[in-house]
Amino acid sequence: VDGVFADEHTRTAVCEWTSFKPGLGTVLRGVEVYRFNDAGLIDEVRVYYASRRDDTAPANELEGYPYAERGFAT
Secondary structure, X not given: OOEEEEEOOOOEEEEEEEEEEXXXXXXEEXXXXXXXXXXXXXXEEEEEEOOOOOOOOOEEOOXXXXXXXXXXXX
């Protein structure tokens, strides 16, 4: 998990993540948006990838985004 952002008024949270796959030598980045019900339980999850998944690319992430400069693990 690279970061979590939440808004209690809309009962929504966003989790920014990086998935390292050392055996394959690849990286996959994305975010998940969570919506919570009145009881505080997750009732919806939406997943977004930084780029189209490409198993031939060493890093599936936003092209040109300065991940290292912004403090993300690389």
